[in-house]
Amino acid sequence: MNSPLPQSVPDKLPDTRNLGVMLRVLLSANLFALGLALWSTDSVRDAMREYIAQAALLQPTLLFALGSLALLRDRLLRLPYGMGVTVCVLLCTAIGMLVRIGLADFYPLVAQSYLRTLVASSALTLLLLGYFRLRSRAMSPLLTEARLQALQARIRPHFLFNSLNAVLSLIRSEPRKAEEALEDLADLFRVFMAENRDLVPLAREVALASQYLRIEGLRLGGRMQLEWHSERMPADALVPPLVLQPLLENAVYHGIEPAIAPGIISINIFRSRDELHIDIRNPYYKEGGDHHSGNKMAMGNIRERLRLHFDAEASLKTTVGNDYYQVHVTMPYRTAKL
Incomplete structure (x- = not known):
């Protein structure tokens, strides 16, 4: 609570x-x-x-x-x-x-x-x-907290229900995998329900995102393929809480769910000089219809939180290609020692 x-x-x-x-x-x-x-x-x-x-x-x-x-x-x-x-x-x-x-x-x-x-x-x-x-x-932490809570309140209910259904389908055939999925789901919602006012280590955000993608993988199976590029990722970088998971949720919802064929979500996280870069790329379907309607709200929410934490030093840019959608986040590289 x-x-x-x-x-x-x-x-x-x-x-x-x-x-x-x-x-x-x-x-x-x-x-x-x-x-x-x-x-x-x-x-x-x-x-x-x-x-x-x-x-x-x-x-x-x-x-x-x-x-x-x-x-x-x-x-x-x-x-x-x-x-x-x-x-x-x-x-x-x-x-x-x-x-x-x-x-x-x-x-x-x-x-x-x-x-x-x-x-x-x-x-x-x-x-x-x-x-x-x-x-x-x-732009106090009070308003930031309220906006973060608004973001958390917009977590799609279908994610919870679909995840639970995927777990239920595994209970008899693969009980150990079902248990691990429930643990991931509990950890994920524990973070969603917690207070998130301060910057958090990037390693924590990546771990949270990985848990989310494992849960989504239960119901999407081979339709969702992941490419992680984190060799140059500074694990000690401080980032706004819940900045990575909503981007990946958008990638899944808009890039993987509308298609029958397998799709690739590419996640590239790296440091360049004094900047941290997060680049996410997923398939894009022009006939996606309602699946594209929530993009602007999610991107606007993240832009606002980046501005609250980093002012003009952070940015979020989106690129729409013929068959892909790309989000590139840039923010200053900061650690707890600074």
Whole structure:
């Protein structure tokens, strides 16, 4: 039985090594500078000149600040939220002042300009941290959990009934195989019913997917053929829970069930530099009818969960060929040690 969801989620600093976070900071900071220029001048032309003039200060400040925060990410995330915010504000303000001093030869040496840099750096840092705090709450583990539960609730009932029927057909002829299938089924639904908020090891997801495919193999027999390519799979990679099994369920439901002839599901999992890749390919039948209707919902659900966990660093792409359907998932390679 699931434990109740927590009533509040502790605030935490954004992941400053995340590409999406960096892009949002760069865009927001430049919009902030443009807004200041528009507010302090009388015309759009003067505002653009002011913005361009200040860009020589803004861009190196942003680069140094993002680099410093990325290097200190792990230490900052271990701090209490309030202390982490204080450190970020002080660090970014100090970097802004150092850049201003370093470019003093190109800008007037007046106290007002230094005061402006101090206020702007502090205000911008606080505004960005506030934005990421609100965004984190809007996409909190509470909502992630609710969406995961919605995904679990959409597990097709026919899967359970068909699996039980396949097990029943084996009880007399192959009781040992029936027992193993029931154990796999129990393990599978234990995971479905458990809380799934955090990233989990890839090895666990692969084991879960293997159990699922063994159960499906009982009723599909030789119609379902599997090709696993996991020689380059990083077993310690952390992935969103229940990301692999729904993809394989789609492959079975849309690629194997509609056909009488045997079909091949190819699963290729590998690491390339700092990215993890999951590639699944199955037969595709244009006359599949209703069998294709659930694809968009399942893919949209997985895309949303990838975005919640990895922001802009993850993607899910689908390709429809003449006789095949391919799903390619890319996400950053992370381990528990990072």
